[in-house]
Each structure stands twice: as C-alpha cells, then as structure tokens.
Amino acid sequence: MSTAAAVILWTGATFYAIFGGADFGGGFWDLFAGDPGKGERPRMTIQRSLTPVWEANHVWLIFILVVLWTGFPDAFSAIFTTLYVPLLLAVLGIVLRGSGFAFRKSVEGLRERRAAGATFALSSLVTPFFMGTVVGAIAAGNVPAAGDGDAFSTWLAPLPLFIGAMFVATSAYLAAVFLVGDSRRAEDREMEVYFEKRALAAGAVAGIFAVVGLIALHSEGHYVYDRLVHEGLPLVIVSAVCGVGMLGVLLTGGRFLLRPLAALAVVAVIWGAFVAMFPYLLPTTMKISEAAAPDATLSAIFVVFGVACVLVLPALFLLYFLAQSDMLEHEH
Amino acid sequence: MPGLDAIPLAASATSNLFAAREQMAFTLAFHIVLACLGVALPATILVAHYIGLKRDDHDAIELAQRWSKAMAVTFAVGAVTGTVLSFEFGLLWPHFMERFGAAFGIAFGIEGLFFFLEAIFLAIYIYGWKRLPPWAHFWAGVPMFITGIGGAFSVVAANSWMNQPQGFALDAAGKVTEVEPLRVIFNPATPYEVPHMILAAYMVVGFLVASIYAVGMLKGRRDRLHRLGLLIPLTIACIATPVQLLVGDTAAREVAKDQPAKFAAMECIQDTGGHQTEYIGGICTSSGVKLAIPIPDLDSLLVGFSPDSKVTGLNDIPDDERPPVNTLLHLAFDTMVGIGSALLLLGLWLAYSWFKKRDIPQTPWFLKAVAVSGIGAILALWSGWIVTEVGRQPWIVNGYMKTSEAVTDANGIWGAFIFTLLLYATIGTVAILVLRRMSRRWREGGEGTAEDEPSPYSPEEVGV
Numbered sequence: 001m002s003t004a005a006a007v008i009l010w011t012g013a014t015f016y017a018i019f020g021g022a023d024f025g026g027g028f029w030d031l032f033a034g035d036p037g038k039g040e041r042p043r044m045t046i047q048r049s050l051t052p053v054w055e056a057n058h059v060w061l062i063f064i065l066v067v068l069w070t071g072f073p074d075a076f077s078a079i080f081t082t083l084y085v086p087l088l089l090a091v092l093g094i095v096l097r098g099s100g101f102a103f104r105k106s107v108e109g110l111r112e113r114r115a116a117g118a119t120f121a122l123s124s125l126v127t128p129f130f131m132g133t134v135v136g137a138i139a140a141g142n143v144p145a146a147g148d149g150d151a152f153s154t155w156l157a158p159l160p161l162f163i164g165a166m167f168v169a170t171s172a173y174l175a176a177v178f179l180v181g182d183s184r185r186a187e188d189r190e191m192e193v194y195f196e197k198r199a200l201a202a203g204a205v206a207g208i209f210a211v212v213g214l215i216a217l218h219s220e221g222h223y224v225y226d227r228l229v230h231e232g233l234p235l236v237i238v239s240a241v242c243g244v245g246m247l248g249v250l251l252t253g254g255r256f257l258l259r260p261l262a263a264l265a266v267v268a269v270i271w272g273a274f275v276a277m278f279p280y281l282l283p284t285t286m287k288i289s290e291a292a293a294p295d296a297t298l299s300a301i302f303v304v305f306g307v308a309c310v311l312v313l314p315a316l317f318l319l320y321f322l323a324q325s326d327m328l329e330h331e332h
Numbered sequence: 333m334p335g336l337d338a339i340p341l342a343a344s345a346t347s348n349l350f351a352a353r354e355q356m357a358f359t360l361a362f363h364i365v366l367a368c369l370g371v372a373l374p375a376t377i378l379v380a381h382y383i384g385l386k387r388d389d390h391d392a393i394e395l396a397q398r399w400s401k402a403m404a405v406t407f408a409v410g411a412v413t414g415t416v417l418s419f420e421f422g423l424l425w426p427h428f429m430e431r432f433g434a435a436f437g438i439a440f441g442i443e444g445l446f447f448f449l450e451a452i453f454l455a456i457y458i459y460g461w462k463r464l465p466p467w468a469h470f471w472a473g474v475p476m477f478i479t480g481i482g483g484a485f486s487v488v489a490a491n492s493w494m495n496q497p498q499g500f501a502l503d504a505a506g507k508v509t510e511v512e513p514l515r516v517i518f519n520p521a522t523p524y525e526v527p528h529m530i531l532a533a534y535m536v537v538g539f540l541v542a543s544i545y546a547v548g549m550l551k552g553r554r555d556r557l558h559r560l561g562l563l564i565p566l567t568i569a570c571i572a573t574p575v576q577l578l579v580g581d582t583a584a585r586e587v588a589k590d591q592p593a594k595f596a597a598m599e600c601i602q603d604t605g606g607h608q609t610e611y612i613g614g615i616c617t618s619s620g621v622k623l624a625i626p627i628p629d630l631d632s633l634l635v636g637f638s639p640d641s642k643v644t645g646l647n648d649i650p651d652d653e654r655p656p657v658n659t660l661l662h663l664a665f666d667t668m669v670g671i672g673s674a675l676l677l678l679g680l681w682l683a684y685s686w687f688k689k690r691d692i693p694q695t696p697w698f699l700k701a702v703a704v705s706g707i708g709a710i711l712a713l714w715s716g717w718i719v720t721e722v723g724r725q726p727w728i729v730n731g732y733m734k735t736s737e738a739v740t741d742a743n744g745i746w747g748a749f750i751f752t753l754l755l756y757a758t759i760g761t762v763a764i765l766v767l768r769r770m771s772r773r774w775r776e777g778g779e780g781t782a783e784d785e786p787s788p789y790s791p792e793e794v795g796v
Contacts, residue, residue: 058411059448065418066444069429070437073508077430080422084742091419092755098412099759102405103766147426148741293434293511300513304441312445315452315475322459 002292005071006281008305010274012067016060017270018174018263021167023057025175027097027124028168029198030117043117045191046175049182058098071301074145075281075291082149083137086130086160093127096120125168132167136160136213138282139273140220145285159216166209170266173202177246177262184255199250207243210269223284228276235275239268349736351745352424355752357721359416361714362756366410368713370450371484371530372537373403374476376565381470383564391557395564397461397782398774399541400473402767404458409763411451413756424745428728428738434508435500435516436490436729442517443486450479461783481530488529492521495720496590497729506733520590524583525720531576532716536709538569539675543706544771546699553775563692566702569709570679577672581634587723588635591730592644594723597655598665599631600624603645608632613666616658618646655725664718671712678705 026046033039033046069076080087100120104113133155137143142154154160176199183191217225228236242265249258281288292298377399384392418440421429429436453475460469493499499515500508545561588595595601600616601608608631614624629639636642646654655661678701685693692698728735774782 058415059444059451062415062418062444062447065422066437066440069421069433070441071434073430073433073437076422076433077426080429081426081740081742084423084740087419088423088748091416091423094415095412095755095759098415099409099762102408102412103762147430151743293437294509296511296513297434297438300438300511301441304438304445308445308448312448312452315449315456319452319456319459322456322463 001295001298002289005292005298005301006288008301009064009067009071010270012060012063014267014270016064017266019057020060021171022174022178024124024128025171025173027121028172029175031121031125036114041191042194045179045183049179067301071293071298072281072291073293075286078143078145078147078282078286079138081147082143082154083134085151086133086155090127090130093123093130097123097127128167128171129164132164133160136163139217139224141223141283141285143282143285145282157220159213159220162209162213162216166206166213169202169206169209173199173206174262174266176202177258180250181255181259196250203247221283224276228272232272232275235268235272239265239272242268348745349739351749352739353735355749356420356424359413359420359752362760363410363413363417364713364717365710366406366413368533368536369403369406370410371480371533373399374473374480376537376541376568378473378477379568380564381473385466385470391560394557394782395561400458401782401785402770404454405763405766407454409759424740425738426740428733431507431733432729435511436493438513439486439490439517443483446479446483446486450476450483453479484530484533485526488526489517489522492525493519494728495724495730496521497732524579524586527579528583531572531579532713534572535569535576535675536713538565538572539709540706542566542569543703546702550696550699550703562702566682570682573672573676573679577676580672585635588643593649593653593655596644596646596649597658598661598719598723600658600662601643601645602647604642604648606632606640606642608643610634616662653726655723657722661719661723664715668712668715668719671708675705675708
C-alpha cells in the first residue's frame with residue numbers, strides 16, 4: 001500500500017518534471033534570448049505556449065508537497081530539516097517567478113516589462129537548480145532518517161550540484177523541443193530553426209551532465225548506482241533510445257513523435273530513479289514502508305487522487321483544447 | 333570582541349519559536365486577503381455577469397470583465413503566497429508535520445484538488461470573453477464559485493482540526509498510528525469555523541470592491557458603472573453580515589465550551605463562576621480589566637443565555653497552558669466584533685434607503701463609510717485570525733502538541749523573516765500598482781478596454 005502511495009508521489013513528480021520542467025526551460029530561453037529587439041520573437045513564442053498552462057504546471061508542485069507530508073510525514077520532516085537552505089532558495093525562485101509572471105503582462109513601459117520578465121526568467125534558472133540539489137542530496141543518501149542533517153555539506157557536494165545543473169539543462173532541453181514542436185505546427189520556419197539549435201545544444205549538455213552525474217553517483221550514492229545499472233538498466237536504455245530517436249526526428253524535421261520521445265526520455269530517468277532507490281524513499285536511511293502514514297491516510301490519498309483524475313483531467317483537456325483551437329483559428 | 337557574544341548568531345529554541353510564529357503570522361495575513369478574493373470574487377463576478385446577460389446591461393458585463401481580469405492577477409499572486417505557506421509547514425514546523433501530517437495533511441489534498449480546478453476554470457473563464465457563446469461562458473464560470481467554497485472548506489477544516497483535534501490514535505512516542513479521515517475533516521470546530529471564514533471572505537470582497545467604487549464616486553465619477561460597481565458587491569456583503577454575526581455568536585459559545593482557555597483570554601475572565609462581566613476594550617491584568625467599559629452579567633448571558641451561566645476563568649487554567657498576550661487577544665476580539673457591528677449598521681442604512689426610495693443614501697457620509705468598509709473588513713478578518721491562532725497558543729494541536737515542540741532547529745530564521753518582509757512588501761506594492769494602473773487604463777479607455785486587457789491567464793494574441 002505504501003508503495004502505491006509512492007507511485008502516486010512519483011507520478012506527480014513525473015508531471016512536474018515534464019510540464020514544470022518545460023515551463024522553467026521556457027524561462028531559461030527567455031533569459032538568454034538577447035536584447036529586446038532580437039529577443040522579441042522567441043520571447044513571444046515562449047510566452048504564447050506558456051501562458052494558458054502555467055498555473056496547471058505549478059499545481060504539480062503543491063501536489064508533490066501534499067502527498068509527501070500527508071503520506072510520508074517522516075520523510076517530509078527529515079528532508080525539510082536537513083535541506084532547508086536549498087529549499088528556501090527554491091521557494092524564493094518560485095515566489096519571484098510567479099509574481100514576475102503575474103505582473104509582466106500588466107505593467108507598462110519597456111523597462112518595467114523587462115524587469116518583471118528578467119525576474120521571471122532568472123528565477124526559472126534558480127528554482128530547478130536548487131530542486132535538483134535537493135533530489136541529488138536525497139539520492140546520495142545524505143538525508144538522515146531523523147532529520148537535522150548538516151545544513152550545507154549535505155547538498156554542497158559534487159552529486160547534488162551536478163544533478164542541479166542537469167535539472168536546468170533538462171528543463172532547457174524539454175522546453176526547446178516543445179517549442180520546436182509548436183513552431184513546426186505553426187509553420188514558423190525561423191523559430192523552428194532557432195529552437196532546433198538550442199534543443200540540440202541543451203540536449204548535449206544535459207547528456208554530459210547525466211554522464212558526469214552517473215560518475216558522481218558511483219562514488220557518492222553506491223546503493224542507488226548499483227541498482228540503477230542493474231534493476232534500473234532497462235529504463236536507462238529506454239531513456240537513451242528515446243534521446244537518440246528524438247535527435248533523429250529533430251534532424252529530419254518530423255513533428256509527431258518529437259514531444260513524446262523527449263518526454264519519454266525524461267520519464268524513463270525518473271522511474272529509473274524510483275527503481276534504483278527502491279525500497280527506500282531516502283536511500284539508505286528510510287524505507288518507503290517506514291516513512292508511510294497509516295493505511296487510512298494512504299486510502300484517503302488514493303481517493304483524492306482518483307477524484308482528481310476524474311474531475312481535473314477533463315477540465316484540463318477542455319482548457320488545452322480551447323487554447324489550441326484558438327491558436328489554430330488565428331492562424332487561418 | 334566581547335560585544336559579539338550578545339548577538340544571537342546561533343539558533344536558540346525560544347528565538348526560533350518567536351521568529352517562526354511571526355513569519356507564519358505575516359505570510360498568512362498576506363495570503364488570507366488574496367485567498368478571500370479567490371473564494372468570494374467568483375460569485376461577485378457571476379452576479380454582475382448574470383445581470384448583464386439577463387438585462388442586456390453593458391455596464392454589468394463590463395464590471396464582470398474588469399473584475400475577472402483583476403482576479404487573474406490576485407489569483408496568480410495568491411498561488412505563489414499559498415505555495416510559500418506549503419513550504420513553511422516543512423521549513424518552520426517540521427516536527428508538527430512529522431507527528432501529525434498523516435492526519436492534518438489530508439484536507440490539503442482536497443484543497444489542492446479544488447485549487448487546481450479553480451485555476452483551470454479561471455483560465456477558461458478569462459479565455460471565454462469574446463470567444464465563448466454568452467451563456468456557455470457564464471456557466472463556464474460557475475465552477476470557480478463552487479471550487480472557491482470547496483477550497484475554503486478544506487483549508488479551514490484543517491485549521492479547525494488544530495483547534496478540535498480528533499480522529500486519530502497515538503503510539504507511545506506520540507506519533508499518529510491510526511487515522512479516521514472523515515472525523516479529522518468533520519471535527520467539532522468545522523461546522524462554525526468554515527461558515528465563519530466563507531462569510532468573512534464574502535464580506536471582505538464585497539466591502540473591498542464596493543469601497544473602490546465609493547472612492548470613485550466621491551471623486552465625482554457618478555456614472556451608472558460606478559453605481560452598479562458599488563451596489564452589486566455591497567449588497568452581497570450586506571446580506572452576508574447579519575448571517576456572519578449569528579455564526580460568530582455561535583462560534584464564540586462553542587469556543588467557550590470547547591476551548592475555555594481561549595475564551596477566558598479573549599474575554600479577560602480571571603475567576604471561574606457565574607455573573608461574568610462583559611468588558612469592552614481595556615487592558616487585561618491578573619487583577620482585573622483596566623480602562624474597559626464593563627457590562628455586568630452580559631458575558632454569562634451570551635455564553636449560556638442566563639446571568640448564572642458559569643464561565644471558566646484563567647485562574648483555573650494551568651500556567652503553562654494559558655494563551656500569551658491576553659490584552660492583544662481581547663482587543664483583537666473586540667475589534668472584530670466592533671467592526672462587524674458597524675458593518676451591520678452600514679447594511680441597515682443601505683436597506684432602509686433602498687426600500688424607501690430605491691436608491692443609495694444621498695449623503696457623502698454614506699460613500700465615505702463604504703470607502704473605509706473594505707479596510708475595516710480586512711482588519712476584522714485579521715483580528716479574527718489573531719483570536720483563533722494566538723488564542724490556541726501555547727498549543728499547535730490543541731491539547732496534544734505545543735508550538736514550541738513543533739518549531740525547527742534551523743539557523744537563520746530571523747534572517748529569512750526579514751527577507752520575507754521585504755520581498756512581500758515589494759510584491760504587495762507592485763500588485764496594488766498593477767491593479768491601479770489597470771483601473772486607470774479602463775477609465776481612460778472607456779467601455780471595451782477591459783476586454784482586451786492582457787492578463788496572466790489570457791491567451792496570447794497571435795500576430796499582434
């Protein structure tokens with residue numbers, strides 16, 4: 001039963017990584033789009049694909065937090081009493097990002113728009129980085145079960161820092177691929193080429209960080225490393241195959257498999273981590289079953305999750321449908 | 333350097349407790365106003381929208397449009413300040429979550445669901461101006477109204493549980509071992525705390541929105557749009573107010589029964605017994621209330637409908653279980669009740685004038701009263717939360733866990749708090765500036781400007 005709750009937690013993490021990641025990545029490309037003249041078109045493209053779905057992406061984070069503190073209160077406390085520094089920096093990024101987003105359309109004048117936009121973009125970099133260090137510190141086994149681990153040495157280590165960098169690169173890569181897809185559908189050749197280049201670069205960088213991270217994992221997170229290259233190997237292979245396949249589609253100018261392949265490459269890594277950490281939630285200090293709340297609480301989480309699927313998915317579909325049909329309508 | 337020793341560089345438990353409580357209070361006070369807008373603005377918008385469609389009233393439609401665009405901004409900021417609160421549970425109160433998260437957390441799962449749905453339907457509603465058929469668009473907005481109330485219910489049920497915890501069993505170490513989710517959510521404080529907060533949200537939003545138009549009318553903008561913009565929210569708030577006073581009265585009686593320490597502190601009652609005096613205002617001391625207006629027997633009368641009704645005094649509460657700062661609690665309670673009563677009078681004034689001559693009272697004093705009612709309602713809201721939260725101290729889970737046991741041992745809580753103050757001050761200022769500019773643009777642009785107002789949720793105009 002506790003494993004099922006952990007699966008729900010990971011499902012939330014998967015959605016957050018894909019949609020939230022692409023969202024952060026959008027901010028990343030916004031940040032590096034250059035001066036207002038040159039950067040206007042890419043910024044418009046980014047904002048157009050981000051706007052209708054931003055809040056929905058953000059909700060996954062709340063979902064993860066709620067499932068963690070309700071379903072696995074001990075793990076929640078251990079993580080928050082140990083890694084409060086990067087968590088604080090991540091939430092700072094979220095505050096700046098959210099308010100920059102809320103205000104940037106409504107403020108007048110180029111300078112203020114740029115200030116709000118820059119806040120939004122800069123925090124898109126900060127948040128995934130520090131989230132990555134939190135995940136890296138957990139994977140490295142640096143979070144003691146009783147909590148109150150060292151406030152700095154737990155995450156200021158090679159593995160957490162590499163994972164932080166990998167999160168940023170992966171977000172940038174996901175966003176670029178999604179934006180290539182958007183541009184191809186809109187038959188915007190210029191933006192297509194623009195984001196293709198960036199998707200390739202970010203993909204390469206993310207790949208390098210993944211390899212370096214794996215080496216760091218070997219030395220810092222033995223348990224997770226061993227399981228990742230044994231039990232988790234199929235998923236690692238799936239991820240690699242998707243990554244390469246995606247590259248092929250990108251170079252040949254296809255559009256249909258582009259997003260699924262890019263997303264699947266990331267999904268496979270996330271579930272590879274689940275398999276590699278199993279049966280631990282905090283390797284190797286706290287097992288999923290040890291961290292879990294009483295059964296009745298877990299059942300309540302299942303019920304809420306079930307109701308959410310029934311109510312939220314159709315509503316979300318309606319929103320995406322309306323947003324997409326509107327864009328199409330404008331193009332003709 | 334001996335002087336440096338005086339600076340508390342390391343975390344001490346007491347210092348952390350105070351800093352963490354102040355930070356929580358500040359961020360909650362900021363968020364609760366935005367939360368009210370998320371709970372009660374949808375109904376206000378939909379009433380204007382309905383009137384607009386039914387009577388083909390362009391002014392009403394224009395108002396619904398403007399309010400929905402303003403709500404998009406406050407909702408986006410509220411989502412952020414709400415996320416901060418989620419992080420604070422872990423960053424400030426990790427031991428509370430560790431011990432009671434399995435029970436306390438459940439309601440937040442439900443809240444998350446409602447929040448998600450409200451975000452989606454707000455986006456659809458904003459999107460729908462110009463794009464959806466008129467009545468379909470109206471109905472697409474109705475889920476916002478339902479999810480707003482559902483979200484308020486879930487969060488306040490969680491807070492009620494902290495006041496009246498039940499539905500769980502503890503092991504020897506004090507950790508939750510068994511949970512009955514329905515008893516956690518429907519605890520004895522839920523039936524009065526939830527309606528009290530939902531009505532408060534409607535009062536805050538109604539008076540706040542009306543006060544903006546009252547200021548406009550005082551500046552001489554006495555067109556139909558301003559009149560409607562004043563009347564629609566003000567009517568909603570004035571209907572909510574008398575109901576609120578009844579609910580609040582019931583809530584106070586329940587608190588007297590279930591949380592005698594909180595009640596004794598907010599009423600400054602020292603000795604247990606009948607014939608308790610109701611003190612209005614004043615300073616609470618252990619030897620009685622100074623500088624207050626005393627009304628003999630009224631407190632007993634309010635608690636048990638008889639002057640003989642026994643009320644517990646602070647002397648019967650163990651020292652280490654008494655709420656701190658009694659005067660603050662007492663004055664906060666009096667402020668809430670006082671403002672609530674004044675708002676009731678305002679409503680009666682409006683009702684009298686409306687039934688007599690189908691118009692708002694024709695004196696600038698009425699508009700001036702409405703103009704301050706929004707701030708007044710927010711002050712009452714904050715005062716009410718001070719009574720609930722400070723009055724529960726020293727407990728975080730009433731009778732089970734002290735707040736001092738829940739707080740983090742982390743360093744730097746004071747620094748984080750000061751930084752939070754500055755950050756929120758900036759966000760608050762920018763939010764108000766943005767809303768003011770939106771309103772100025774609409775005023776200058778005339779009808780239809782709000783339709784094209786960009787908002788965080790509106791789809792981008794392609795090719796513009």
